[in-house]
Amino acid sequence: DAKTTQPTSMDCAEGRAANLPCNHSTISGNEYVYWYRQIHSQGPQYIIHGLKNNETNEMASLIITEDRKSSTLILPHATLRDTAVYYCIVRGSYIPTFGRGTSLIVHP
Amino acid sequence: GAVVSQHPSWVICKSGTSVKIECRSLDFQATTMFWYRQFPKQSLMLMATSNEGSKATYEQGVEKDKFLINHASLTLSTLTVTSAHPEDSSFYICSASLGHLTGNTIYFGEGSWLTVV
Numbered sequence: 001d002a003k004t005t006q007p008t009s010m011d012c013a014e015g016r017a018a019n020l021p022c023n024h025s026t027i028s029g030n031e032y033v034y035w036y037r038q039i040h041s042q043g044p045q046y047i048i049h050g051l052k053n054n055e056t057n058e059m060a061s062l063i064i065t066e067d068r069k070s071s072t073l074i075l076p077h078a079t080l081r082d083t084a085v086y087y088c089i090v091r092g093s094y095i096p097t098f099g100r101g102t103s104l105i106v107h108p
Numbered sequence: 109g110a111v112v113s114q115h116p117s118w119v120i121c122k123s124g125t126s127v128k129i130e131c132r133s134l135d136f137q138a139t140t141m142f143w144y145r146q147f148p149k150q151s152l153m154l155m156a157t158s159n160e161g162s163k164a165t166y167e168q169g170v171e172k173d174k175f176l177i178n179h180a181s182l183t184l185s186t187l188t189v190t191s192a193h194p195e196d197s198s199f200y201i202c203s204a205s206l207g208h209l210t211g212n213t214i215y216f217g218e219g220s221w222l223t224v225v
Contacts (some may be wrong), residue, residue: 036216043114043201043216044152087151094201095142096214098152 009103016077022088025069031092037084078106114217126190129220131202136184138204145222146199
């Protein structure tokens with residue numbers, strides 16, 4: 001699987017958009033980009049995934065650059081409950097492996 | 109999304125005893141389940157891949173005789189920590205996939221806290 005690079009931590013004001021970047025410069029053509037988040041002491045929660053096109057669901061939007069070497073997860077209106085570690089995963093095989101992720105802190 | 113459930117959520121056991129953790133896919137059939145371990149302030153570490161009806165595939169450094177994995181049905185996989193020791197205390201998480209394609213989403217259970225005293 002392609003390796004990913006994410007900032008260690010970020011913070012965001014409540015009600016504002018949170019934009020979490022992820023670099024995956026070695027991604028290959030059949031590898032999907034997945035985003036999960038993990039709230040303290042819980043299992044990871046699936047957020048969204050995509051291959052080439054931008055995706056949106058009730059939780060977030062995923063923007064993938066045209067060369068697919070990076071992506072951005074957007075939480076349009078962050079709330080305090082969005083404070084979590086966010087993992088960007090690139091899957092080439094069916095086994096997901098996790099990096100360190102980005103610790104997002106949403107403050108009042 | 110699909111639901112994966114783990115039981116128990118937390119367990120305390122004495123050193124030297126064995127403890128079993130169950131992972132169930134509640135609303136879909138999972139041919140493949142994954143077991144992870146997570147230590148405080150660290151990321152998830154894959155322990156093994158469990159395929160229904162066959163032996164689990166363990167990651168390097170994970171003792172298969174210590175961490176017994178059984179995947180007897182399409183909705184249930186179990187992890188048994190045998191002869192547990194304090195260093196086995198950790199957060200154990202399972203996940204399940206709807207299929208083997210890389211586009212098939214993987215869903216995670218709530219996790220199980222194991223404390224060995």
